[in-house]
Amino acid sequence: MVDRLNHSGWTGTAAGHAQARIQFLGTELQSAKQELDLVSKALAKAAEQFAQAQAHLVYALDDAKTAKLNVAPDGTITWDKEPTSANYAGAGAETTAIAISNRITAALNEAAHADQEISARLNHFASNASNGTGLDAATIAKDLAAQTGREQVPPAGTDPAGVKKWWDGLTDTEQQKFIQDHPDQIGNLDGVPAIARDKANRINLQRGKQDLQRQFDGLGPEPKKYLNVADTNGGPVENPDYTVWKKKHDDLEDKLKGVKSIEARLIAKVDDDHPPTFLLGFDTNGHGHAIIAANNPDTADNVSTYVPGTGARVGGSLHSDIERSDLMVAAANKANKKAGDPSTTSSITWVGYDAPQSIIPEAADDKYAKNAEDKLHRFENGLHATHQGKIANNTILAHSYGTTTVGYTMRDKGLPVDNVVLIASPGAGVEHAKDLGIDPSRVYAAQSEGDSIGWADAADPKGMAKNIRDYYAEIWGVGSYYTGVDANGVHVGGIDTDNHMIHGRQTTVPEFGAHILPTNPKGDHSDYWNDDSPTLPAMGEVIAGKPVS
Incomplete structure (x- = not known):
């Protein structure tokens, strides 16, 4: 018409x-x-x-x-x-x-x-x-x-609260269909509940394993390592084909090792030392990413996220990082039991960012921390979006370069946490605990005297010169003395122990203002979770929301 x-x-x-x-x-x-x-x-x-x-x-x-x-x-x-x-x-x-x-x-x-x-x-x-x-x-x-x-699945980066609202609006059948048809998206989408992410990521894990194995099997035989020529000094010349093959071989072998570590933890018998495990994130992109929770973070009273540092990836020491979450749950349980508190705890190992893989030069670069800010911020907000009720006590705990990642995120984005624990930090990107955006009394730090992280001195000339001066002042008993800090914040008497690391002020000096956790004086950089470490039970007390003894 x-x-x-x-x-x-x-x-x-x-x-x-x-x-x-x-x-x-x-x-x-x-x-x-x-x-x-x-x-x-x-x-x-x-x-x-x-x-x-x-x-x-x-x-x-x-x-x-x-x-x-x-x-x-x-x-x-x-x-x-x-x-x-x-x-x-x-x-x-x-x-x-x-x-x-x-x-x-x-x-x-x-x-x-x-x-x-x-x-x-x-x-x-x-x-x-x-x-x-x-x-x-x-x-x-x-x-x-x-x-x-x-x-359609909401795109990556969608606000977790919006994702949770979308997920709740789906029927059970629709949810299961999304898990089966789009496990890679659902499994890594903040705002989707832990049980659903776990189901999706177990699919991702098997698919990723098959893909890695297929690539590994397709590498072919190892090429000849050296060419039949000599360099200018008469030494052997490495075959470029071998160099490429070796790099791919080692990367795939390492990732397969990491996948097996995750598989082993997922199928481990549940007991006091091995809580139920939830795979909240997994992919093999780059060096790979994995997020593993000991106990369900959506139902636990206390929730802690552990951010490891240099070398974190799918592979390497991933099995040790997963074990640390188990140890921290056990430590929190002991603190609760001692207080007669029946509260439950979930500890999450968060390898959800591209961590530096070498101390020099990568760990000296703060770009890895900066690039992780949005991911960590979104993940922590996702924990609150999916939690059944309010989280009683929420802790972010990090080790080594992970503390830099956490510090940068708290400084630039803020994190909805009650406590932050900085273990063996090369600097958290701030001069004072209050700059992390939470009550300084809820900021905890630990660094053993024997920890090699102490060599991560400041990169700027002023900070480095200050560290050198303080170092010799301590050895020779000379220099700037102080007995405390006056009303104006000025040191009076004694040796000035203020120290700057590669990524900011040392978190265990008085000037930083953190609550210092006990350590084993002889412990090295990765010994804070050892049986003889007083730091582990202290971490458990923080995670459980109990006073640190």
Whole structure:
């Protein structure tokens, strides 16, 4: 009709009104068509969800029949307990009955969720139809956007609170479909609950392992290491093909080692030393990334994130970093038990950033810390978005260069944590604990006298000269003396121990203002988690929210 009018040659006031009205009606009809398409999709999705719930129920009932269990219409399960009877269900009938009852309940809950979802959506469309908004282009645009949201994963970098809202708006079936179809996105998306991320990342882990193994097997035989020529000094010349092959070989071998470490922890028997494990992130990009939680951070009362430093990757010492989370959970549990507190604890090993892989020159560069800021900030906010209720005590704990990463993030982005623990820090990018954006009394630091991190002196000439002066002042007993700090913050008496590291003021000097944790004086850079270390129980007390003894 619009085309007919436009080509009719009819002009004038009446023609103008008629054409405007017909065009308006065309727009309304197009909106109505789009709205009805959405109704159709909603009904089709509901039918699929009901069919899946029904299938789950039927499978449970079939298994019950096979196990000689009787399921009543109200879901009650009974069985023949007489061993001499032909219908005897066996000694393990009760355990089987409980498992099948749980499956029946899950199927019914699945159907109820689908019913609530389709009811809500149809009520929305019916309301649009009755009040006329269903013919409005702006309303249709919102409905189409909502539908798109149900079909697409939010892009990486989306605010975790928005991701959680999106996830909660999906049905169980839709959530499972996203996990199966897009595990790489769901598994690494902050704002998705821990259980779902774990399911997705276990898929990612196996796919990543297969891909790494395929690349490793495809490397071919090791090329000849040296060419049949000599350099200007008469020495051997390394074959470029060997150099490339060796680099790829070692990288793939290292990552496969890391994957095996993760696998071993995921399948370890759960006991006091090995809490349930959740894989919250995994990929093999670059040096690889992995986020592993000991206990579910969405349900634990106290949640701690551990950020390792130089060398952190999928491979290397990843197994040791994972063990440290287990040790910190155990230490927190001991602190809680001592206080008669039944609170639970989750400790997360966060290798979610590209850490420096060498002390010189990479660990001297702060670009790794700067590049990690958004990732760490988003992850910590994601923990709060997915936690069931408020986290009672939230701690960020870091070691070595990890403290630089944490310090930079707290300084530039802020982190929603109650405590920060800086272990063996080469500097956190700030001059004072208060610059981290939380109460300085909740900032803790530790550095053993025997820790080689003490060699990470300041790179700027002024700081380096100050360190050298203080070093010799301490050895010879001369220099600037002080007995404390006066009201104006000026040192009076004694030797000035203020010291600057490569990435800022040393976190254990009085001028930094942190609460100092006890250490083993002879301990080296990685000994803070050893059995004889007084730092480990102190870390546990901080994580558990208990006074440090």
